[in-house]
Amino acid sequence: MIGSDFTLRNERRDFVEWHRGRAPYVLWALDLDLPPVRARVAAAARHLDGLLLDGYRRQPHLTLSLRGFPAGAAPADDEHTAAGLAADLAALRAAAPAPFGCRLGGLDSFPSAPFLAVDDPDDGISALRRCLPGVDYPGFCYVPHVTVGLYAGAWPAADVRRRLAAWDGGAALACTVGAVSLLAYEPSDIGGPLRCLGRFCLASRTWTGD
Known part of the structure; x- marks a missing residue:
């Protein structure tokens, strides 16, 4: 899926031009921070040793929908409101699936x-994506995934593709999804950890959180 000749280099700095002092950044996701998933992600990161930015601490998760920053007096397109989150929960109660399986x-x-x-x-x-439209960006194409890390340099894409293809991670890893999580991170810390603001249980249709 690398559509150019080189990967994009990430850098460790405060992207203040993006967050403009706003925090945290909020998203709906599947929390997959489980021992087998952590082990699979760590193995993939070791396989790509030398290519990835140091200090990536974000727990394994699958992003469903971006909610953005807390809204100011006049909400911008990349901000969320309490009313928007309430609408998300109403949509989940009405149309979210029962617990289901996925495979890494x-x-x-x-x-x-x-x-x-x-x-x-x-x-x-x-x-779940149909319940949670969230923030949209021009040209965005959703791909279900669990991020392994961030590239530390503009590496030749052909070389990276060969590294990716050479990885043997074993059989697909089955996971059972029982909840949807509202997660947040500090936008000034690239690859920083996630914290949970609340969870919606797919079996009971109940919300636990702020």
Whole structure:
């Protein structure tokens, strides 16, 4: 999926021109921070040793929908409101799927980051996406994935593709999804950890959180 001749170089700095002092950045996601998933992600990162930015601490997760920054007095397109989050919860109660399964597969890559591909055999991820439209960006194409890290340099894409193809991670890793999580991170810390603001249980249709 690297569409150019080189990967995109990430850098460790405060992207203040993006967040403009706003925090945290909020997203809906599947929390996949489980021992087998952590081990699979760590193995993939070791396979790509030398290509990735140091200090990536974001827990394994699958992003469903970007909610953005807390809204100011006049909400911008990349901000969320309490009313918007309430609408999300109402949509989840009305149309979210029951607990479902997904599978983590092989290594692939965006221009800026390698990832583990995720298969959605029960259509559960797609169903949740329909409930959670979130922030949209021009030209965005959604791909279910678990990020492995961020590229530290503009590496030749052909060389990176060969590294990705050479990885043997074993059989697809099955996961059961029982909840949708509202997660947040500090936008000044690239690759920094996620914290959970709340969870929506797919079986009971209940919300626990702020």
